Amino acid sequence: MSDDDGRPAQPVLAVVGRPNVGKSTLVNRILGRREAVVQDVPGVTRDRVAYDALWNGRRFTLLDTGGWVPDAKGMQAAISAQAETAMRTADAILLVVDGQVGSTTVDEAAARTLRRSDRPVLLAATKVDDERGMGEIPALWRLGLGEPYPVSGLHGRGSGDLLDAVLDVLPESPRDDVDLEGGPRRVALVGKPNVGKSSLLNQLTGEDRAVVDSTAGTTTDPVDSFVEIDGETWQLVDTAGLRRKVNQASGMEYYASLRTKAAIEAAEVTVLLLDASEPIAEQDLRVATQVAEAGRALVLAMNKWDLVDEDRRYAMKRELERALVRFPWVERVNISARTGRAVQKLAPAMRTALDNWDRRVPTGQLNQWLADVVAATPPPVRGGKQPKILYATQAQNRPPTFVLFTSGFLEAGYRRFLERKLRETFPLTGTPVQINVRVREKRVRGKR
Structure with a gap:
């Protein structure tokens, strides 16, 4: 059993507990680096987050979870569901x-729930x-989970003994049904000020929506509202966080750009909100x-559509054709955040973009497509020679x-042509696509 990158799959340790007991601080201590977001406010970690950990030469996956509260309502219910999933899959x-x-x-x-688990606890x-x-500490024996290990996540006291005990109970390889995927898909909602975010x-998050949380995130991990859209829970990565007082306008713009970049990188799909009543800005x-370079799925939401007359709609269409010439693959939805017009179309657009972002094209289909395209339109001659495309494979998804694999360099224009043809054949709307070229080195025979 191995991961996509060829390394052996690692056993999984899920870290669970009620909010604000210091789970993330302990996770950072175990990792030996500051990965998990630590904030002196209960409930900062709201989703399962997986990290690679190493102790005494053995690697394992550390699954940090949100605070677990049995029979919880609202926001806490979503966190509890994440933690319970972690318990099932660890x-x-x-x-x-x-x-x-x-x-x-x-x-x-x-502890009562965990005592029923078939996993070591x-x-x-x-x-x-x-x-x-x-x-x-002595009173903790009554939880019925064996010896309590006293530790200081802050100073590291006792963490070595705890990790030795962890390695004693972790198997050498994970169970076959361990699955770290799942949980709400992460969405960054971005756009200029006053665009209608x-x-x-x-x-x-209206009364007919299942709002779970709307707490501002942090600079390093800008997570954060769980909302139900079209019957599915989504995690909105909050770009409105980091409310700092910055005197200079340039400072505010700087922090805003940092927030946007962090939100895009933390998300899987970005919803870029534009004001349809105004020209598209640089x-x-x-x-x-930024979204394309980060390799994330993208949905364009044209807001304030209810304020746009027929002339403006025509002008907007022309503007989009010119402005988005580099992004013809973007999913577009016309909405009105004020009236709620067509907002329900956002979820299907996000699902389409994410499905295509996750897509894998079978190698056989890919090479049959390539052979047909190259036969109809061969690569342009370069330096008196025509490069041959020998083989193609999909190295990864997301994106x-x-x-x-070629016998020579492919012009940028031909690569763009191949991407366009690829999109015509396979469903890739809403996701960027990357095409890399590997030129086969010529073998030079040495003289004997």
């Missing part, structure tokens, strides 16, 4: 409790920075370029990335 589970507080009724309920008590913090968010095109 090879071992680490329950984290607050060593300064001792066990709570929530910890006891979690370990118990860690965090925030035990020295001997004075050991007072509550807040109005759209209000439409999506700033909008820069964002579209679809294709590698062409």
Whole structure:
């Protein structure tokens, strides 16, 4: 069993517990680097996040989860569902409790659930920075999960003993049905100020929507609203976070651009909101370029469509043809965030874009397509020689990335032609496509 990159698949340790017990701080300690977002506010980690970990020469996957609360409602229900999925898909589970507080009724309920699990379960008590913090530890035996391991995520105290115990219970390889995929798809909602992002968010999180959370995220991990759109839960990556007072306009623009870039990179699909009543700005095109360069799916939402008359619609169509000449693959939806017009069309557009972003083209189909295209339109001659395209394969998806093995260099114009033909044959609307060329080195025979 191996991952896509050829490495052996790793066993999975899920870190679970109620909110604000120090799970992410402990995760960072185990990793030896600051990966998980740590903030002195309960509930910053709202989704499952997988990290590669290494201890005593053994690699394993560390699954950090949101705070787990049994029978939770609203936002907490989504977090609990993530944690329960982590428990089902992990090879071992680490329950984290607050060593300064001792066990709570929530910890006891979690322990009851975990005692029924067929996975090995370990118990860690965090925030035990020295001997004075050991007072509550003996009472944790009553949780019925065996020996509690007192640790300090902040200082590292006891983390080595805990990790030794983790390696003792983790199998050498993961169970066959472990699956780290799943969970809500991540969507970045971006656009210029006053374009209607807040109005759209209000439409999506209206009374008839299952709003789970709308807490501002952080600079490093700008997650964050779980909303139900068209019967499916989506995770909106929040670009309105990082509300800092910056005196200079350039400073505000700088932070805004950082937020947008971070949101795009944290998301799987970006919804770029444009004001249909105004000409497309250079700033909008820069964002579209950022999305394409980050290799993310893209949906264009033309907002304020209810304010646009027939003349403006015609002008807008011409503007889009000129401005988006580099992005003919973008999914487009005309909406009104204020009235709610056609907002329900966003989810199908996002699903189409994500399906195509995930798409894999079978190698046989790809090479049959290539043979037909090259037979009809061979590559242009370069330096007196015509390069041959020997073979093609899809190296990866998210976004679809294709590698062409050739006998010579392919002109940029011919690559663009191939991408256009590729999109005509295979459903790739809404996703960027990357075409890489590998020129086969000529073998030079040496003299004997």
